[in-house]
Amino acid sequence: xxxxxxxxxxxxxxxxxxxxxxxxxxxxxxxxxxxxxxxxxxxxxxxxxxxxxxxxxxxxxxxxxxxxxxxxxxxxxxxxxxxxxxxxxxxxxxxxxxxxxxxxxxxxxxxxxxxxxxxxxxxxxxxxxxxxxxxxxxxxxxxxxxxxxxxxxxxx
Numbered sequence: 001x002x003x004x005x006x007x008x009x010x011x012x013x014x015x016x017x018x019x020x021x022x023x024x025x026x027x028x029x030x031x032x033x034x035x036x037x038x039x040x041x042x043x044x045x046x047x048x049x050x051x052x053x054x055x056x057x058x059x060x061x062x063x064x065x066x067x068x069x070x071x072x073x074x075x076x077x078x079x080x081x082x083x084x085x086x087x088x089x090x091x092x093x094x095x096x097x098x099x100x101x102x103x104x105x106x107x108x109x110x111x112x113x114x115x116x117x118x119x120x121x122x123x124x125x126x127x128x129x130x131x132x133x134x135x136x137x138x139x140x141x142x143x144x145x146x147x148x149x150x151x152x153x154x155x156x
Contacts, residue, residue, distance in 0.1 A: 006151045011142040018133075018140065022092070025050050026135050029094035030103065032058040032073065039063060043099045045108070047073040049081045050092040052125070057081040074114035078121055089125030093118065096135040107134030107141050115150035122146055123155065 015023060025048050032046025038061055045061040059076030074095060081090060097108045110118065122130055122145065129145030143149065 006147075008143065008148040008151075010144075010148060012139045013142060015140065018142075021050070022094070022131075022133055022142070025056065025092055025094040026096065026133055026140065028056050028058050029073075029096040029133075029135060030098075032060045032077075033096055033098040033103075034060075036060040036073070036098075037062045040065070040067075043097060045073040045095065045097045047077040047096075048094045049077045049090055051081060051085055051088040052091055053085065053088045055081075055085060055088070057084060072111060072114050074110045075117050078114075078117050082121075082124075089128065090118075090121040090130055091125070091128075092131040092133065094133040094135060103135065103137050105136055105138045107136040107139070109134060109149050112150065115146055116153060119146040119150060119153035119155070 028048035029046045032048060033044040036044035038044050040063050048056055048058045050056055057077055057080050059073050059080055061073045062076060063070040097104045118130060132143040134141040
């Protein structure tokens with residue numbers, strides 16, 4: 001039997017430690033929470049995707065009474081980016097969550113389905129790791145590559 005270990009490295013930053021481009025993307029994700037349709041969970045999530053042409057595409061979670069017919073913010077943004085700019089690579093994504101009148105103190109991570117879609121976006125970008133920014137009011141996590149949140153992705 002062999003035992004293997006995978007570990008991740010990430011940065012925890014404050015807003016004033018982000019680059020101007022990262023701050024712009026985080027703010028777009030925060031703004032996107034306002035378009036969330038979350039009457040059941042009251043948990044608004046916004047995502048903002050930066051593309052290789054410097055365009056930003058946002059998305060928000062969209063719930064539906066016929067669960068699980070809704071869609072997460074990350075996939076909404078990524079699928080919109082793919083439809084609007086099919087030849088442009090995703091270079092970064094920022095994610096923010098808002099509930100009970102405030103943004104969360106600690107960042108949230110994407111669900112497994114969203115992480116898998118992010119992994120496919122990396123494949124489409126010639127396997128170049130995406131910068132992932134997870135927003136929390138007490139700290140923002142910066143990760144490099146989807147393997148930081150989903151160490152084993154499905155691929156053909």
